[in-house]
Amino acid sequence: MELLCCEVDPVRRAVPDANLLQDDRVLQNLLTIEERYLPQCSYFKCVQKDIQPYMRRMVATWMLEVCEEQKCEEEVFPLAINYLDRFLAGVPTPKTHLQLLGAVCMFLASKLKETIPLTAEKLCIYTDNSIKPQELLEWELVVLGKLKWNLAAVTPHDFIEHILRKLPQPNEKLSLIRKHAQTFIALCATDFKFAMYPPSMIATGSVGAAICGLQQDEDVSSLTGDALVDLLAKITNTDVDCLKACQEQIEVVLLNSLQQYRQDQGDGSKSEDELDQASTPTDVRDIDL
Amino acid sequence: MLIAAGPARGGVGPSRIKGRARTGRSTGQVLCARWVPARPEPAQRTKTGTEGARPPAGRHSERDSGAVYCPTASTLAMERLVARRTFPVFARTSACRSLFGPVDHEELSRELQMRLAELSAEDQRRWDYNFQQDVPLRGPGRLQWTEVDSDSVPAFYRETVQVGRCRLLVAPRPRPDGAVNCPPPGPPADEPLDGLGEAPAPPSSGPAVTPAPAPAPAPQESAEQEAVPPPRSQEPLAEPPHSGISGRPAPGTAATAAATTAAAAAAAATATATTAAAGGAAIKKLSGPLISDFFAKRKRPAPEAKASNEVPAGCAAPGAAPAVGSAEQTPRKRLR
Numbered sequence: 001m002e003l004l005c006c007e008v009d010p011v012r013r014a015v016p017d018a019n020l021l022q023d024d025r026v027l028q029n030l031l032t033i034e035e036r037y038l039p040q041c042s043y044f045k046c047v048q049k050d051i052q053p054y055m056r057r058m059v060a061t062w063m064l065e066v067c068e069e070q071k072c073e074e075e076v077f078p079l080a081i082n083y084l085d086r087f088l089a090g091v092p093t094p095k096t097h098l099q100l101l102g103a104v105c106m107f108l109a110s111k112l113k114e115t116i117p118l119t120a121e122k123l124c125i126y127t128d129n130s131i132k133p134q135e136l137l138e139w140e141l142v143v144l145g146k147l148k149w150n151l152a153a154v155t156p157h158d159f160i161e162h163i164l165r166k167l168p169q170p171n172e173k174l175s176l177i178r179k180h181a182q183t184f185i186a187l188c189a190t191d192f193k194f195a196m197y198p199p200s201m202i203a204t205g206s207v208g209a210a211i212c213g214l215q216q217d218e219d220v221s222s223l224t225g226d227a228l229v230d231l232l233a234k235i236t237n238t239d240v241d242c243l244k245a246c247q248e249q250i251e252v253v254l255l256n257s258l259q260q261y262r263q264d265q266g267d268g269s270k271s272e273d274e275l276d277q278a279s280t281p282t283d284v285r286d287i288d289l
Numbered sequence: 290m291l292i293a294a295g296p297a298r299g300g301v302g303p304s305r306i307k308g309r310a311r312t313g314r315s316t317g318q319v320l321c322a323r324w325v326p327a328r329p330e331p332a333q334r335t336k337t338g339t340e341g342a343r344p345p346a347g348r349h350s351e352r353d354s355g356a357v358y359c360p361t362a363s364t365l366a367m368e369r370l371v372a373r374r375t376f377p378v379f380a381r382t383s384a385c386r387s388l389f390g391p392v393d394h395e396e397l398s399r400e401l402q403m404r405l406a407e408l409s410a411e412d413q414r415r416w417d418y419n420f421q422q423d424v425p426l427r428g429p430g431r432l433q434w435t436e437v438d439s440d441s442v443p444a445f446y447r448e449t450v451q452v453g454r455c456r457l458l459v460a461p462r463p464r465p466d467g468a469v470n471c472p473p474p475g476p477p478a479d480e481p482l483d484g485l486g487e488a489p490a491p492p493s494s495g496p497a498v499t500p501a502p503a504p505a506p507a508p509q510e511s512a513e514q515e516a517v518p519p520p521r522s523q524e525p526l527a528e529p530p531h532s533g534i535s536g537r538p539a540p541g542t543a544a545t546a547a548a549t550t551a552a553a554a555a556a557a558a559t560a561t562a563t564t565a566a567a568g569g570a571a572i573k574k575l576s577g578p579l580i581s582d583f584f585a586k587r588k589r590p591a592p593e594a595k596a597s598n599e600v601p602a603g604c605a606a607p608g609a610a611p612a613v614g615s616a617e618q619t620p621r622k623r624l625r
Contacts, residue, residue, distance in 0.1 A: 100392065
């Protein structure tokens with residue numbers, strides 16, 4: 001007798017909606033409203049007294065780890081960071097509450113984007129039980145109130161398909177470009193430098209950096225250098241010089257991150273468990289330079 | 290019911306008013322604002338914002354157990370196991386860490402209270418409404434609140450509770466300190482005073498709560514021709530949809546159904562009256578929004594319909610109070 005396994009992925013996914021992805025009005029609307037969801041100010045200078053930029057990096061890195069480990073949808077992490085930045089831009093927060101805030105933001109973003117969202121209990125375990133689920137739920141209310149319940153923020157991910165569709169790339173390369181671009185987007189979210197950039201610019205820069213990075217190995221694109229940047233800039237109405245600067249910054253952040261990773265590996269501080277995760281798209285290790 | 294009229298700034302869809310159909314308002318009275326409070330009050334918000342928004346526990350176990358039943362033989366299946374969130378139980382990884390040291394829970398709780406107070410003060414300013422005491426703010430503000438009968442609004446705006454898969458209508462409890470029974474003709478700003486000062490609700494307020502307020506609904510045709518249609522009597526909320534259009538018992542099965550409904554409505558009305566008198570909270574099955582709830586209002590003469598529109602007409606004239614309460618509404622899907 002044969003054993004039959006009918007196991008399917010329990011998370012059902014909608015197919016990409018061509019009506020949305022192939023309509024330029026959608027892209028135009030995204031470009032119009034994206035500015036609304038940017039943090040109001042560079043909050044380290046004007047709002048926060050206790051929190052330093054390196055603390056944001058710490059909490060963002062932790063959030064990325066949690067999202068990766070929980071195999072969250074790609075958008076969850078950038079969206080959570082968007083909530084975090086918008087909250088911090090308005091509410092002075094002591095550093096001891098920062099991890100709670102990060103957990104709340106992941107909780108909200110996960111509920112908005114995932115079919116099976118993260119649970120409060122699980123998030124609390126990830127804080128090493130330094131917060132209680134009840135506190136997470138209470139603070140969820142505060143964060144919602146301060147964000148004026150405005151959760152459906154535009155993220156760089158919203159632009160990726162619109163950009164890829166307009167590139168003269170062979171289809172078989174697209175998935176690799178998409179995967180790398182998504183990694184870059186996650187990387188940008190961990191760095192405060194990019195917090196005030198419009199999502200469309202981060203998306204465009206990430207796609208550009210992905211194509212450039214892949215081109216060093218093989219010929220993935222018929223376009224090179226300036227022609228590519230010009231085309232990308234045209235797609236999202238971005239200034240060419242800003243886009244170039246953004247792409248360079250992304251590449252710098254990537255290099256730093258890779259160096260950091262190699263150091264960590266040298267120290268042997270990464271567990272076996274984490275190395276197993278090298279297949280996740282948001283992992284920096286996936287990128288071949 | 291109170292109605293507030295005011296500038297259109299920051300208008301929020303009227304759906305939110307659902308959370309506003311007040312406990313503590315006198316029987317048959319609901320508060321209603323032209324520009325409706327954006328959020329339920331804190332206690333309720335905690336529910337809707339947090340626990341209410343969390344998925345049922347069963348789904349998580351489904352996800353988790355989904356991993357457990359995976360065949361472990363093939364590498365593909367193994368990969369899937371890793372990918373499923375927790376297998377076999379939540380294993381602690383290096384991601385489980387406290388970043389900034391121990392949290393002072395008392396300080397956190399104080400901060401929480403402070404932030405919640407900030408938000409509630411903001412709400413109060415925005416809506417000219419004291420959500421803690423559930424009364425409109427006194428004095429000239431941006432909004433003017435008018436109390437109208439809860440019967441003149443669709444069932445959607447009345448307070449409900451979710452029990453399992455059913456949504457039940459909560460009968461308004463009489464206000465502890467006595468309550469207004471009908472909209473006072475005075476200026477809306479005086480309403481809170483009136484509401485607090487008046488005698489306990491007379492029995493006539495009983496049926497007003499129920500989904501079937503009028504045991505013998507007026508025929509639609511006559512209501513259409515009336516210059517000033519009494520909104521309360523033409524709200525056959527519990528009527529079956531097939532008889533909703535005419536509002537008049539049709540011959541045959543419809544008549545039977547209508548009769549049954551009327552009987553049930555009468556019974557329900559009695560029940561509510563009793564409960565209201567006893568001061569308890571009666572919970573009744575909500576029959577769901579029927580198209581007849583909304584039909585009558587659309588047939589109202591134009592000037593009144595205008596007064597009941599979403600667009601604020603400056604401030605509502607005292608006499609227009611009932612019409613404003615029965616603002617034209619599209620039937621909405623219930624939110625869980």
